Amino acid sequence: MFRLDHKTALVTGAGSGIGEAIAHTLAEAGALVYVADRDRPNGERVASEVTAAGGRAEFVELDVTDEAALASLARRIDGQHGALDILVNNAGVGHVGTVVTTGGADMDRLYAVNVRGVFNTSKAFIGGMLARKAGVIVNIASIGGILGIRDRLAYVTTKTAVVGLTKAMAMDHASDGIRVNCVCPGRVETPFVKARLREYPDPEAAYREMAGTQAIGRMGRPDEIAAAVLYLSSDEAAFITGTPLLIDGGWSMGK
Amino acid sequence: MTAASGPAALAGRIALVTGGGRGIGRDIALELARAGADVAINYHVEPERAAATVAEIAARGVRAIAVAGDVGSAADVQRMTDDVVAQLGRLDILVNNAGVQTWTPFLDVTEDEWDLVIRTNLKGCFLCTQAAARHMRASGGAIVNLGSGCNKVPFPGLVAYTASKGGIEMLTRVAAVELAPHKIRVNCVAPGAVEVERTRLEDGDYAGTWAAITPLGRIGMPEDVARAVRFLVSDDSAFVTGQTLWVDGGLFTQPAWPKRNT
Numbered sequence: 001m002f003r004l005d006h007k008t009a010l011v012t013g014a015g016s017g018i019g020e021a022i023a024h025t026l027a028e029a030g031a032l033v034y035v036a037d038r039d040r041p042n043g044e045r046v047a048s049e050v051t052a053a054g055g056r057a058e059f060v061e062l063d064v065t066d067e068a069a070l071a072s073l074a075r076r077i078d079g080q081h082g083a084l085d086i087l088v089n090n091a092g093v094g095h096v097g098t099v100v101t102t103g104g105a106d107m108d109r110l111y112a113v114n115v116r117g118v119f120n121t122s123k124a125f126i127g128g129m130l131a132r133k134a135g136v137i138v139n140i141a142s143i144g145g146i147l148g149i150r151d152r153l154a155y156v157t158t159k160t161a162v163v164g165l166t167k168a169m170a171m172d173h174a175s176d177g178i179r180v181n182c183v184c185p186g187r188v189e190t191p192f193v194k195a196r197l198r199e200y201p202d203p204e205a206a207y208r209e210m211a212g213t214q215a216i217g218r219m220g221r222p223d224e225i226a227a228a229v230l231y232l233s234s235d236e237a238a239f240i241t242g243t244p245l246l247i248d249g250g251w252s253m254g255k
Numbered sequence: 256m257t258a259a260s261g262p263a264a265l266a267g268r269i270a271l272v273t274g275g276g277r278g279i280g281r282d283i284a285l286e287l288a289r290a291g292a293d294v295a296i297n298y299h300v301e302p303e304r305a306a307a308t309v310a311e312i313a314a315r316g317v318r319a320i321a322v323a324g325d326v327g328s329a330a331d332v333q334r335m336t337d338d339v340v341a342q343l344g345r346l347d348i349l350v351n352n353a354g355v356q357t358w359t360p361f362l363d364v365t366e367d368e369w370d371l372v373i374r375t376n377l378k379g380c381f382l383c384t385q386a387a388a389r390h391m392r393a394s395g396g397a398i399v400n401l402g403s404g405c406n407k408v409p410f411p412g413l414v415a416y417t418a419s420k421g422g423i424e425m426l427t428r429v430a431a432v433e434l435a436p437h438k439i440r441v442n443c444v445a446p447g448a449v450e451v452e453r454t455r456l457e458d459g460d461y462a463g464t465w466a467a468i469t470p471l472g473r474i475g476m477p478e479d480v481a482r483a484v485r486f487l488v489s490d491d492s493a494f495v496t497g498q499t500l501w502v503d504g505g506l507f508t509q510p511a512w513p514k515r516n517t
Contacts (some may be wrong), residue, residue, distance in 0.1 A: 215497065216435050216440075233484050
């Protein structure tokens with residue numbers, strides 16, 4: 001079940017956190033995974049850890065705002081494999097601020113990575129998928145793409161756009177055999193979040209407060225997001241397109 | 256791969272599928288058995304078909320039983336869930352699949368028709384969820400309700416069915432929040448047009464008609480729905496609760512009730 005043997009996948013932002021978990025999960029299911037990240041040391045670390053675990057992975061240094069680099073990478077991967085089978089648009093950046101405290105430059109930066117990054121990467125790789133009449137794109141949006149979250153203006157705005165990009169691409173390319181879905185994680189306990197928690201005077205109280213918004217009463221784990229990405233990437237989900245799958249422990253239910 | 260996605264993802268789990276003797280329910284029961292679960296199927300009026308499905312499930316090397324009962328009757332549901340626990344030892348998974356659908360213009364719907372549809376689809380979902388959750392309280396569980404495009408699209412001629420599915424959408428969310436402290440997850444799978452035995456017998460080209468307006472260009476198969484149910488009852492979705500997963504080939508991402516576009 002959920003096998004990806006003989007498939008080729010690219011995961012952006014795969015050098016840490018949720019992207020790292022996705023790279024491991026897709027490789028364990030049999031896919032060759034391109035671990036794409038701006039951060040070379042961490043991207044190389046993830047690729048070598050996937051390989052050490054018996055998977056197939058290759059690090060590619062990539063900034064999703066660099067359209068020329070994306071075009072060249074797509075030429076190389078399409079040249080080697082015909083097309084990419086699975087594209088996971090995971091790279092993204094966070095930001096804290098309201099409309100009062102968010103600077104225009106911050107807004108542009110979040111748009112450039114979170115929205116244009118997904119657009120640029122999809123645009124680069126969809127040509128191969130169209131030629132082959134097959135492909136799967138999974139975007140990592142956020143619960144912030146569905147709900148309003150206080151003090152996250154730029155993040156909520158850009159993640160809402162990712163949900164829109166997902167639906168629009170799904171409708172445009174369903175008849176081309178390409179499925180596009182997104183997952184919307186709630187609060188996830190990534191190494192980054194764990195490090196931030198340790199900065200609070202009372203880290204346990206901070207965890208309880210952050211986990212408390214989710215009915216299940218805990219934060220999610222990166223591998224729980226990766227499991228959903230694997231399902232949506234596999235042929236088992238062949239009839240699912242245009243759908244945001246919320247993995248939020250019930251946050252959006254109003255608790 | 257996480258252990259949960261392996262072929263034995265549901266090994267040792269006990270599942271109850273209402274209306275599991277035929278149609279999509281039968282495919283769900285078989286899919287859960289394929290993943291290693293012991294499966295009880297509920298039936299109301301067709302013991303022979305339930306027996307045939309039980310035999311098919313048992314052939315996969317898991318335990319299978321059939322339990323009779325009307326999901327709209329609290330007494331039947333109590334007896335049925337007690338039976339499953341008595342015979343199979345526990346209850347970990349409930350799939351609320353039993354349902355009826357009637358097509359009648361709004362102005363002609365009778366009180367009896369309204370009551371039948373709401374009783375089976377909505378009250379049945381509530382009664383089974385409540386009874387199962389009381390058994391699951393001790394060790395947690397996963398519940399999946401079968402929704403429909405009617406969860407969010409107003410279908411002309413289907414008022415009772417659409418109201419029942421809209422109700423299931425909210426029942427799913429309330430149950431998810433209230434049962435989360437008991438480690439019971441509740442989600443909904445909302446299929447688009449799916450080909451089953453009933454639709455193959457209908458007049459006209461049901462599959463072709465729906466394939467033409469479904470963005471992915473084909474009608475859904477029962478397996479598409481069954482696999483989504485398996486995902487939502489497995490530990491692969493351990494952090495997912497209160498959600499509706501659309502298995503519709505993109506049908507309901509379109510802006511309007513599709514028939515208006517054709």
